[in-house]
Amino acid sequence: MIGRLSGTLIAKQPPLLLLDVHGVGYEIEAPMSTFFKLPAIGEAVVLQTHLVVREDAHLLFGFATQTEKNLFREIIKISGIGPKLALAILSGIGVDDFWAAVRAAETGRLVKLPGIGKKTAERIVIELRDKAGAGGPGDLGMLNASGVTISASPIAEARAALESLGYKLPEAQKLTDAVHKEGMSTDQIIREALKRAIR
Template sequence: MIGRITGILIEKLPPHICIDVNGVGYDLEVPMSTLYDLPDLGGKVSLFTHLAIREDAHILYGFLTAEERIAFRSLIKVSGIGARTALAILSGMSNQTLSQAIQQQDASLLVKIPGIGAKTAARLLLELKGKFDLSSHTTENQQPSVQSDILNALMALGYSEKESRHAVKQLPADISVSDGIRLALQQFAK
């Protein structure tokens, strides 16, 4: 199985991208959350991957963080949820929001995603209850609590989730919550 891919981004056609790895172009499907955080064409990129093998195709899915890949794999295990629906869910909400919706059994957050109705949302909540906890995983060598605290503070100050996530990813790995908020605000001021 292909677990990670690193190369040069040569094409962006949402939700598809192409990464050149030593002369071989790999087509990947990515959620919009990953697509927004990719570098410009010609930039170096490294993605976690999931390879799906079907009768008619081998499809490679790419994710910026290990958390996104874990969420994707959890979602496609739910009966009636395919890869496209899982990508739509990850494109429509952050892992943190998805985790909160599952922990709080809040279907109202899920039904806002195109293609997710009340029955599908209820099935997701039922099947993932107690199984979907990303708090034990780290991203970018930061403790999730530090990252999520900074993210929550920025969103409480009125910045969008996308802007806040992008700012948090730019922060050093060993930063404290207060220093992280201060540096993120300085980024927004530029």
């Protein structure tokens, strides 16, 4: 799996962009939210990527942030939604707004997105509702142009860590909210949350 690419932007023509990585040109499809953040042609860029392997093609999708990539991966797990439609969704609504719509079960807001009918919107809400807390799963910040991680808040990182340990998102939220105090580090929140979990 190609999970991240760092190189020089050679061309951009939505939804396609071309990235030169040490002499190899990668064709990447990206949502408009990523295109808006791209530098000028000839400049360096770092993209989070997801590779889709089909019988007739290998398709590479790129994202400006890890949160966009995480949402893309959640959306394509839903029956009837492929990568192209997932890109259209990300192009039409921001990550935070998407999760807010899912939390509030605002299917009318989702139906306004290209390619999303009422039944698909209802399926999105039903299948992703449990993951819609705290801006969605795996909200671990983003990479800047030099590939350095810009951290999310300690509480968001702690929730993601608890999820990776097998806790469901609502449970991870409940535990971290119960122990979080201003100024606590991610490690402190995780430690206190685990103590509370085994009481």
